[in-house]
Amino acid sequence: MRAFADHFSRLATSYAAYRPRYPAALFSAIAAACPLHDVAWDCGTGTGQAALGLADHFGTVFASDASGGQVRSAARHERVRYLVALAEAVPLRPRSVDLVTVAQALHWLELPEFYAEAQRVLRPSGLLVVWTYGRQRVDGGAVDDVLNDFYDRVVGSYWPPERRWVETGYRTLQFPFEEIRIEAPPMAAEWSLAQLLGYVGTWSAVALCREVTGTDPLVKLAGRLAAVWGDASASRRIEWPLSVRGGR
Numbered sequence: 001m002r003a004f005a006d007h008f009s010r011l012a013t014s015y016a017a018y019r020p021r022y023p024a025a026l027f028s029a030i031a032a033a034c035p036l037h038d039v040a041w042d043c044g045t046g047t048g049q050a051a052l053g054l055a056d057h058f059g060t061v062f063a064s065d066a067s068g069g070q071v072r073s074a075a076r077h078e079r080v081r082y083l084v085a086l087a088e089a090v091p092l093r094p095r096s097v098d099l100v101t102v103a104q105a106l107h108w109l110e111l112p113e114f115y116a117e118a119q120r121v122l123r124p125s126g127l128l129v130v131w132t133y134g135r136q137r138v139d140g141g142a143v144d145d146v147l148n149d150f151y152d153r154v155v156g157s158y159w160p161p162e163r164r165w166v167e168t169g170y171r172t173l174q175f176p177f178e179e180i181r182i183e184a185p186p187m188a189a190e191w192s193l194a195q196l197l198g199y200v201g202t203w204s205a206v207a208l209c210r211e212v213t214g215t216d217p218l219v220k221l222a223g224r225l226a227a228v229w230g231d232a233s234a235s236r237r238i239e240w241p242l243s244v245r246g247g248r
Contacts, residue, residue: 018198031057044105048074088113107165142228169243177247
């Protein structure tokens with residue numbers, strides 16, 4: 001098992017504040033596909049965005065992450081129990097879980113070991129659901145052009161190699177489960193320019209760029225976006241298509 005590479009503890013506060021929220025319809029669709037609703041395990045929970053959505057449908061949600069900083073910054077809920085644990089070795093009993101989810105984190109895991117762990121804790125009727133989202137869409141024009149240039153050219157060399165799995169929507173990753181179809185609407189938010197910049201600041205590539213260069217690439221990005229955004233305080237609709245895979 002490889003050593004855990006913590007890309008996000010240093011970003012935990014910003015991650016909790018600026019990462020978009022998953023649509024309620026996603027969790028309704030997952031719950032509808034799951035025969036039992038007693039216990040769910042949200043693996044790689046980060047600051048708990050998915051765990052909170054699952055808590056509306058499951059009696060208990062175990063939410064684990066290997067990053068202690070992320071877990072300490074997670075939003076609390078009476079039905080969510082947070083754990084600092086590796087995905088490949090979670091302290092849950094065999095056949096004790098109805099659902100395992102991994103939101104925007106599967107590409108960080110050791111897949112054979114994690115899949116074995118999921119199979120160990122899942123009940124016979126249990127379900128594994130994973131999802132990811134890639135680049136945001138804002139206006140289909142000048143704003144997206146600036147953001148795509150920033151993503152590819154400015155911080156492109158700072159993305160970890162695992163990012164390629166996100167770009168393909170997890171479709172090129174092995175998934176040794178009997179797949180079922182789960183429909184999900186896009187994730188969406190109404191954000192000001194400052195909120196969008198806060199989100200971009202949570203990208204792992206931006207964090208590494210700051211560390212390596214000693215400068216903040218968001219400074220120039222803010223100026224470029226301001227020139228095409230219009231009223232900086234005005235909100236724009238931002239969408240992220242979700243790619244979901246589910247299996248028994």
